[in-house]
Amino acid sequence: MLSETGVSPKRAQPRLTVNGLHKQFLLHGQGGLEIDVMRDLSLTLHAGECLVLAGRSGIGKSTLLKMLYGDYRIDQGRIRLHFDDGELDLETLPAYAWHGLRRDVIGYVSQFLRVVPRVAAVDVVMEPLLARGADEVESRQRAETLLARLNLPERLWQLPPGTFSGGEQQRVNIARGFIGEHPLLLLDEPTASLDAANRDVVIALISEAKARGTAMLGIFHDEDVRERVADRLLPLDGSLGSLTTASQDFRESLS
Amino acid sequence: MKKPALERPVLLDVQDITRLYGPAKGCETIDFQLHAGEVLGIVGESGSGKSTLLRVLAGLEAPDAGRVLYRRSSNEPEAARTGTGRNEISGDPKENAEAELDLYAIGEARRRALLRLEWGLVHQNPRDGLRMGVSAGANIGERLMAQGQRHYGRLRATGQDWMRQVELDPGRIDDAPRTFSGGMQQRLQIARTLVTRPRLVFMDEPTGGLDVSVQARLLDMLRTLVRQLGLSVVLVTHDLAVARLLAHRLMVMRRGQVVETGLTDQILDDPQHEYTQLLVSSVLTP
Numbered sequence: 319m320l321s322e323t324g325v326s327p328k329r330a331q332p333r334l335t336v337n338g339l340h341k342q343f344l345l346h347g348q349g350g351l352e353i354d355v356m357r358d359l360s361l362t363l364h365a366g367e368c369l370v371l372a373g374r375s376g377i378g379k380s381t382l383l384k385m386l387y388g389d390y391r392i393d394q395g396r397i398r399l400h401f402d403d404g405e406l407d408l409e410t411l412p413a414y415a416w417h418g419l420r421r422d423v424i425g426y427v428s429q430f431l432r433v434v435p436r437v438a439a440v441d442v443v444m445e446p447l448l449a450r451g452a453d454e455v456e457s458r459q460r461a462e463t464l465l466a467r468l469n470l471p472e473r474l475w476q477l478p479p480g481t482f483s484g485g486e487q488q489r490v491n492i493a494r495g496f497i498g499e500h501p502l503l504l505l506d507e508p509t510a511s512l513d514a515a516n517r518d519v520v521i522a523l524i525s526e527a528k529a530r531g532t533a534m535l536g537i538f539h540d541e542d543v544r545e546r547v548a549d550r551l552l553p554l555d556g557s558l559g560s561l562t563t564a565s566q567d568f569r570e571s572l573s
Numbered sequence: 574m575k576k577p578a579l580e581r582p583v584l585l586d587v588q589d590i591t592r593l594y595g596p597a598k599g600c601e602t603i604d605f606q607l608h609a610g611e612v613l614g615i616v617g618e619s620g621s622g623k624s625t626l627l628r629v630l631a632g633l634e635a636p637d638a639g640r641v642l643y644r645r646s647s648n649e650p651e652a653a654r655t656g657t658g659r660n661e662i663s664g665d666p667k668e669n670a671e672a673e674l675d676l677y678a679i680g681e682a683r684r685r686a687l688l689r690l691e692w693g694l695v696h697q698n699p700r701d702g703l704r705m706g707v708s709a710g711a712n713i714g715e716r717l718m719a720q721g722q723r724h725y726g727r728l729r730a731t732g733q734d735w736m737r738q739v740e741l742d743p744g745r746i747d748d749a750p751r752t753f754s755g756g757m758q759q760r761l762q763i764a765r766t767l768v769t770r771p772r773l774v775f776m777d778e779p780t781g782g783l784d785v786s787v788q789a790r791l792l793d794m795l796r797t798l799v800r801q802l803g804l805s806v807v808l809v810t811h812d813l814a815v816a817r818l819l820a821h822r823l824m825v826m827r828r829g830q831v832v833e834t835g836l837t838d839q840i841l842d843d844p845q846h847e848y849t850q851l852l853v854s855s856v857l858t859p
Contacts, residue, residue, distance in 0.1 A: 346851075414822060
């Protein structure tokens, strides 16, 4: 079993540091109910490593990923990205800058696919490349290569993923997340609804990303997958979870 | 790995805009900046003042107070590149194109030239943006002709090309818009607006009033066009799902005032203001 104190890859430099992160939700509709979901969370993530968030299920591990991706506001604490020529503080980053940051630096494989209803699977997958101005023919080829690798039947490529099964949607989502080869990749249970063969493909994709120097932060419930991809584990039981019921999402917390 | 270039020039600088028809009717002390390449969504319920604000921003209605500044410094739009109409906007042939224009200080003629040459407006109701009596091709060609293009063959070819881009049958170029369905009319209005490659586009509920199946198709098209043309957009919508798919950033309005602004995902997933929380939690999700 790997531990948090496990040795990080030697050549690696920090790509992301998080210091003293706190998160609280204040629900006006419930009489100003305050829910603390994160206390004093810190971590360092290096280029070429996969750090896996560990902790009881339901304590809100996704919350951290959502803060790093800009889905949730950073109330207190510091998130810094490190580049060869300087650092970037995310907690003070103006809203207009996030769009470019997500396009070029931070990628995210969420648990659920959110797309325009009528768009074909292959177009969903290639969009991150087109957003950077990449050539359409080349982008389509790369998207098809990835979908083929993830064993998505070719007859589905031109169909909108809305009607796909959970596993098929997840593979479209994974292809879309990996195609951009972002230097920082957030993985929220990418293997949750996959069979063994496709889990292996995802593990291979993660290994290749590591070799490219991608820094990854992930949530994996499947213990076998976790063992195979994690360079280190980050135990979160101390800093996540609330005194009241854990809240992962504003909407969930209302229902 | 190098630090990404995240700075974007400010295209529209909106300072303290107030336009009131009565107490809390209209919009009040609105301040924001739109950066090049950004899609800004203005959301709120009917009566929140978002459409009034859009009319002021788009040059259709003078504010009671405040200024709308348009900065033309970044990458030259089509009209400026071809030279046509450039002087018409800047007013003075010697004035360089880097000027900052104060929308309601430059005078009616120059403002009209700006709207025609560098800006675009997509109305909720396509009948407000189209000439219903003339052909589809003439509708698309009109703004190009206003820029000085006169060659009939080229205008027609461009018209057909744009009909294809918005997924209309180019064979219907001579048909009047009144023979088109609502969704087709909306696509024609979009073609008519974008054909001049405007740098800044205002959209007022562009998918409102359309069937859901038609909406999805239009949304995808708008996303693609925004990306391909590098448009900057101010989008007014009451539909949070539309805002999620199109807008990078949101401004939430209530009773004429902005109650919260931020990254679209933040506004929808982690709303801070009491009203935004109510708005987001009131959406029906099938």
